[in-house]
Amino acid sequence: MVAEVRYRNLEDISYKEAGIYENTRFEKIHNVVYDNSNNASYKVAHEIAALIRQKEKDEMYCVLGLATGSSPIKVYEELIRLHKEKGLSFKNVVTFNLDEYYPMEKDNVQSYYDFMHEYLFNHIDIPKDHINIPSGDTHPDKILETCIAYENKIKKYGGLDFQLLGIGRTGHIGFNEPGSHYNSRTRLITLDHLTRTDAASSFLGLENVPKRAITMGIGTVKEAKRIVLLAWGENKAEIIKKTIEGEITSQVPATYLQLHKNTTFVLDEGAASLLTQYKTPWLVGPCMWTEETISNAIIWLCELTSKSILRLTDKDYNDNGMESLLAKEGNAYDLNIKMFNKLQHTITGWPGGKPNADDTSRPERAIPEKKRVLIFSPHPDDDVISMGGTLDRLVEQGHDVHVAYQTSGNIAVSNHEALKFVEVVTTMDCNNNVFNTIVEAIQTQENFEFNTPELLFLKGVIRQKESLGATRYLNISDEKVHFLNMPFYETGAIKKKPLGEEDVEIISNLIKEIKPHQIYAAGDLADPHGTHRVCLDALFSAIEKIKLNDFMKECWVWLYRGAWQEWGLHEIDMAVPMSPDQVIKKRKAIFFHQSQKDRVMFQGDDSREFWVRAEERNQDTAMKYHQLGLADYAAMEAFKRYHF
Incomplete structure (x- = not known):
C-alpha cells in the first residue's frame, strides 16, 4: 500500500504536468x-x-x-x-x-x-x-x-x-x-x-x-x-x-x-x-493530532524553548503553530501533565516486567514473572553494543535469555586480525596444514583483504568465540547462544544474495523452538539493502508466517536501534536506565569483540569506536529525558514496540 501523501501518485503524473503540483509552504x-x-x-x-x-x-x-x-x-x-x-x-x-x-x-x-x-x-x-x-x-x-x-x-x-x-x-x-x-x-x-x-x-x-x-x-x-x-x-x-x-x-x-x-x-x-510536513506538520497547515504527533510536537516545543515539559505555557503553544492542539486539549497544564506521565511510564528498570506489580502503567507485563527472551543480533556484536545493559538486566532478573546471531559477520574481520589468530594456532601446532595454508595465502597476496573458504571459516570462528566471550561474561550459557549463519549473507563478499525463504525459515524455526514471551531485534530503518534491515525484514516475514500459533499471542516484539542512531523520544515505548556500574559492564562486554575494536572494517563516517558511540548515545538519551524534567540517570537504552 502507498503511504498517504499530499501529491498525486507517480502513475498519475503525465510528462507535461509533472512539474506542476500543489506546493506546500516549504517544499x-x-x-x-x-x-x-x-x-x-x-x-x-x-x-x-x-x-x-x-x-x-x-x-x-x-x-x-x-x-x-x-x-x-x-x-x-x-x-x-x-x-x-x-x-x-x-x-x-x-x-x-x-x-x-x-x-x-x-x-x-x-x-x-x-x-x-x-x-x-x-x-x-x-x-x-x-x-x-x-x-x-x-x-x-x-x-x-x-x-x-x-x-x-x-x-x-x-x-x-x-x-x-x-x-x-x-x-x-x-x-x-x-x-x-x-x-x-x-x-x-x-x-x-x-x-x-x-x-x-x-x-x-x-x-x-x-x-x-x-x-x-x-x-x-x-x-x-x-x-x-x-x-x-x-x-x-x-x-x-x-x-x-x-x-x-x-x-x-x-x-x-x-x-x-x-x-x-x-x-x-x-x-x-x-521534511517539515512529516517532522513538524503543525508548521505547514491544519494538523491531524494523533497521540504520536502530540508527543512529537511537545518534545519539539521543549527543545525549541529550552524548557522542561511542565514549564511550557499556553503562549509557548500558541506562538509555535500549536494553537489547534491547545484548543483540542484545553490548556497547557493538562497537556503537560499528560505528556510528562506518558514519558515517565516508559522508564523501567524491569525490561522483562516487574513481578507482583501493577503493570497498568508499565511498558511490560508482570506475568509471566519469568519470561523466555529471544534477542536477535544481526552481527555478532549488535546485542551488546545496542542493548548490552538491558540484556544484563534480563539475565540478572532471572529470565530465560537466548541470543541469536543472524549472520557470521565474517567479512568484517580484517586479514590482519585473522593472521594474528592463526599465527597463535600455528605456533602451538606447526603441523596443521590447514592453518599453515591460510598463513601462507595471507602473506603472499597483494590484496590484503581477499578471502578464501578456509579464511572465511576462520573469520567466522573468530567472531563466534568473541561473542561467546561476551555472553559468558553476562552469564548466558553457551547452549542459549545460537549462530544462525543466514544464507543471504554467506557470499564471502560485500554483495549479498537476496533474502530467501531459507533465511525466513531459519528465523521462524528458532522462534517456534523457543516460544519466546519477548523478542528483541535491531529496528534499523536506514539502508533498505543493509544487513540490519535485511535481518529485520526476515524477522517480520517469519512473524507473519507463524503469528497464528498460540504461543505468539503472548509474544511481544521490542526493537532497538543500531550503533549510529537512536529512537526519537516520541517513538520510545520502553527506556531502560543504567547505573554507572552497568555502563562499565556493558563496555567490558563490547570489549570481548576485539576484532571489531580498533581497526574496524566497516567504520562508517563516525570515527569513534563502537563502545564510545554506544555509551555516548545512551548518555544522550538519559540527558534528553532529564532535560524534559524527568529523573537524572547515567545512561538509558531505548526500545520501540512492534505490533504485529
Missing part, C-alpha cells in the same frame, strides 16, 4: 512518499517500462540515464521481471550511465560497469552497443577527449528521455560534488571525503576507495526530459530536507533540480522523515 521539488522502498521502486520501474513501450510504438529509441548504488537495485529487479515475464523488450533502449570511478578496470567488482551488468544488463535483451558507461580505464591524456565524445553521443540520440538518480549525503547527483557548476558537463572530478567514506565498505576500507571519478555533469542531467530521484532510509533524510526545502546552492548540487520542470523525488518514509 520546492515535487515528491512522492511511499511506505517502503519496494513499493516505490515498483512504481518507478513501471513508469520506465511505459516509456520504453511508448517509444517502441513510436519507432524511436528510448534514451535512459541510469544510476548505480543501492537505491535503484529494486527498480532494476522489477525491470528484469517485466522483461522475463511480461515481454518488455530493451532492443530500442540506449543507456548512458552517470559515472564511474577513476582509475577503475571494467572487470573490477567495485566498478560500475560490473554493477550494471550484474544488476541489469546481463538479464535483459539490450544490444551491447547501446550500453554506454564512462570508461574508468581511459588513459589520462584521453580523458577530456572521451568526456566530450560522451556528451556528443548523448546529443546524437536526442538527449536523455529519462534520468534516474540517487543522491549522496553531500547532495551530489552522479558524482557532482559540492561546488559543481550549474552548467557543468561530463568530466573528471575529485570525490568528497564523505562520499569516499560512504563507499568505504564496498572497497573494504577508505584507503582503497578511488579519489576521483568521471561523472556526467549537472548541465547534462538537467537537460533530461524527465528526472526521477530515489532516496531510501533515514540516513538520507537530512540531505533530502536540504535539497527539497533549502535554497539553491552549489554546496548542495541536487538543489539545482528545483529549477527542472519535470522532476519527482521518490522517497520512502525514512528519507522523508525530516
